Amino acid sequence: MTSNRVRVLSLVVEDDPGVLERVASQIRRRGINIQSLTVGPVGGGRSRMTVTVDAGHAEVDQVAKQVDKLIEVIEVHDITDDPIVSRELVVARVDVPEHARETFLSRLSSFGGRVVDALNGSLVVEVSAAPDQVEGFLSLLRPYGLSELARSGPVAMRKSAYGSSHK
Amino acid sequence: MIEAKPQTNVMTGADIVLSSLEREGVEVIFGYPGGANLPIYQRLPEHPALRHVLVRHEQGAAHMADGYARATGKPGVVFATSGPGALNLVTGLATAFMDSVPMVAITGQVNTSVVGRDAFQESDVIGCTLPVTKHNYLVTRVEDLAPCIRKAFHLATTGRPGPVLVDVCKDVQQASGIFDYPDELTMPGYRPALEADLSAIGLVAGKLAEAERPVILVGHGVLLSGAEAELLELAEKTGIPVGTTLLGIGAFPTEHPLSLHMTGFMGTGWCLRAVQNADLLMMVGMRVDDRVTAKLDEWAPRAETFIHVDIDHSEMGKNVRPHIEVVADAKRALQALLPLAEPGPASRRTWLTQIEAWREEHPLRYRRSNGHLQPQDVLLEMYRRCRSEAIVVADVGQNQIWAALWWRYRRPGLFINSGGAGTMGFALPAALGAKVGRPDKAVWCVAGEGGFVMTAQEMSVAIEQNLDVKVVLLNNFSLGMVRQFQDDFYGGVRSHVDLRVMPDFMKLAEAYGWHSARVARAEDIGAAFDAAERTPGPFLIDFQIDPEANVYPIVPLGKGLDHFQEEPYDI
Structure with missing residues (x-):
């Protein structure tokens, strides 16, 4: 899924009602598709958003400037090309027959995944992985039905800290 | 040593709104009352420093505030009620937003307990105005009121100016709170000076x-x-x-x-x-x-x-x-x-x-030999009388471009128009707002008949507020710019641009209490302008111009600037 058109924006915003709508609306206005968006409070009345968009570098550069202009947006960085730590949480339901269970569990643990719930052969499993490993994890699950799937979308952070945003 | 605390100032949210405006040095509000802002209007007479101009439609309020702001450099202030009142502002906010005009709109909203429940006259004003304002606030707690208004004025007037809307729930207007107008603002994401x-x-x-x-x-x-x-x-x-x-x-x-x-x-x-x-x-x-x-x-x-x-x-x-x-x-x-x-x-x-x-x-030129009154003859005479001094407000369309091209000032001046949004109906209310802000200046309003009737109801405001604005109506009995585009770029199909069925503009002027004149021949231009200048108060001149007059130069749609076309010579 990842192509070189996909860019990752990391934002720090004021944790106010409506700020998500403002950010999403600004990106939508330029006709850019948001692939994933995660947001969570980071303390001090602020939230971090990680937005993955399907767009070229120049387009995203312009959108980032327009997003930065929003009053409640404190920082915007295009971190696509930076050394980053990026993780996505995947939660899935699979049906693993008794005889296949041992093999499945050992492969699951090789991904760092674990079983969080089990009922009548139906397992709910979770893994937190770098986005490029998520696809490999899903291909492990597919033979077992993969009857439900929930993905958080990536949350990301630059490995070294920024001084301040360009605003 | 303990400093004496300043006496706490308990008042209603409505008084906090009005006192905040006083603190901002606001002199005039363009507004319209309704269910959700009545608490503010109830208290307005107690704040005589705030002059209120009652408009006839909320779009007029936004354009008046816009014209006022462009003419004075001060932010224009607008009041409207919830639902349709606030929604009627949207075009005016978009006009100000596109042209970076400082404005603060304060709208009433339904009670906090029913927000989002489709209450009477409720609409999602924050959502509706989000893309056409620099920022907006929904105020649901009385203690947020003064800080939000303070921030609204700060945002509207600093950096790249623009309109800011503050949506105030009715129960917040009625609640009591302490009026403490903040000096310091915490806006970590807004630091235009640092940029x-x-x-x-x-x-x-x-x-x-x-x-x-x-x-x-x-x-x-x-x-x-x-x-x-x-x-x-x-x-x-x-x-x-x-x-x-x-x-x-x-x-x-x-x-x-x-x-x-x-x-x-x-x-x-x-x-x-x-x-x-x-x-x-x-x-x-x-x-x-x-x-x-x-x-x-x-x-x-x-x-x-x-x-x-x-x-x-x-x-x-x-x-x-x-x-x-x-x-x-x-x-x-x-x-x-x-x-x-x-x-x-x-x-x-x-x-x-x-x-x-x-x-x-490639001089500017125009046809004079076809027996019709030419808009350029009218504007040249108007600009002669402007003496590089008057404020000129234009509407949108051919009238706007003619007024722009034939503008000839020896010094900097004010030409006010809706350039970015291209909002028809802008000129009359914007001219009234400009006159409110600059009573010392002559204000000429140039409009086509199509745009003029979109906001003509504001003519009453000129009478009520005694605003001496002169309207130069360039009446070509059609939507001229659209007609020109259809002729030149859309296969010559004249589709729905005929405006021959319109009011008699002299009777319309009379109905609103204005003086007026009508001119169909070039030799009568001067006398009509004389009458307009001689007559105190608002005056409309219905100039019945060449219905085929076009704007030149023009670059055909989709072409580069090198391809500009000029008015054919006939003199």
Whole structure:
């Protein structure tokens, strides 16, 4: 899924009602598709958003400037090309027959995944992985039905800290 | 030692709103009462420092506040009620937003307990105005009221100005709170002063000094920052010619030898030739939008250096990627540039001579020989009477471009129009707002009959508020600009542009208590203007002009600026 058109924006915003709508609306206005968006409070009345968009570098550069202009947006960085730590949480339901269970569990643990719930052969499993490993994890699950799937979308952070945003 | 605490000031939310406006130095509010802002209106008489102008439609309020702001440089203030009242503001907010006009709109909202439940006259005003305001606030707690209003004025008037809306729930207006108007603001994401970057100014001066065929283009930013004097000084010091955008008209005297007048797809031939042949373009306080560039790939093809000066960082490279960026208010940037500016190389003379030749080759001209009254004859006479002093407010369409092209001022002036949004019906209310703000100035309102009837109900406001505005109605019995586009670019199919069924404008004027005159022949123009100037109070002149008159020059849609077409000669 990842192509070189996909860019990752990391934002720090004021944790106010409506700020998500403002950010999403600004990106939508330029006709850019948001692939994933995660947001969570980071303390001090602020939230971090990680937005993955399907767009070229120049387009995203312009959108980032327009997003930065929003009053409640404190920082915007295009971190696509930076050394980053990026993780996505995947939660899935699979049906693993008794005889296949041992093999499945050992492969699951090789991904760092674990079983969080089990009922009548139906397992709910979770893994937190770098986005490029998520696809490999899903291909492990597919033979077992993969009857439900929930993905958080990536949350990301630059490995070294920024001084301040360009605003 | 313990300092005595200032006496706490307990009052209702409505009084907090009004006291906040007093603290901001607001003198006038353009508004309309309704269910959800009645608590504010109940308290308004207790605040006699706040003059209230009752409009006849909320769109009129927004445009009046817009005209007031452009004419005074102070933020325009608007009141409206919830639901339809607030929604009627949307076009006016969008107009102000596109043209970076400072405005604060305070709207009533339904009670906090029923927000989001489709209460009577409820609409999601925050959602509806989000893309057409610089920012907006929904106030659901009385303690947030004063800080939000303070922030709204700060946002509206600093950085790149724009409209800000504060939506105040009715129960918040009725609740009691302590009025404590904050001095300090915490806005970690908004630091326009820190964004300014003048580091490239030295580089700009160097490039200007060595350019052989430079052109300066300026937009609304020069007027908004009051940089007209700096611009004139820079042009004269460097000998660089200056063109303006439609919104930049007034920033540079058109009677100046270095004036290229208006640029863009309906700009003057000599300006377009200069832009297309320039080796350096410095763009100041403008967005470089599609009306300025026409076909972007063919814009300024010989320019080796683009310099962009704008207060808004996000404008850099939005449409044209500059070689040098200066993110700053136009006045600050030009002030920094002036001490470094120097006359260019000797070859600059050849460039100016060339521009002179283009000016003679492509003058503004119009047909006079077909027996009809020509709009240019009307405007030339109006501008003669403006004496480079009056405020001119134009509507949208042919009337706007004619008024822009025939603008001829010896000094900077105010030409107010809806350049970005192109909002028909803007002119009359904006002219009334301008007159409220600048009663010392003559205000002329130029409009077509199509746009005029969109907001004509505001004529009552002129009577009620005793506003001496003169309307120059360029009545061509059609939607002229649309008709021209249909003729030239849409296969000549005249589809729904005929406006022969319209009110008798003299009777309309009379019904509203205005004086008026009608002119159908060139020889009667002077007498009508005499009557308008002699008669105190608002006056409308119905100029019945050539229904086939067109705007020239014009660049055919989709073409580059080189392809501009001129009025055919017939004299």
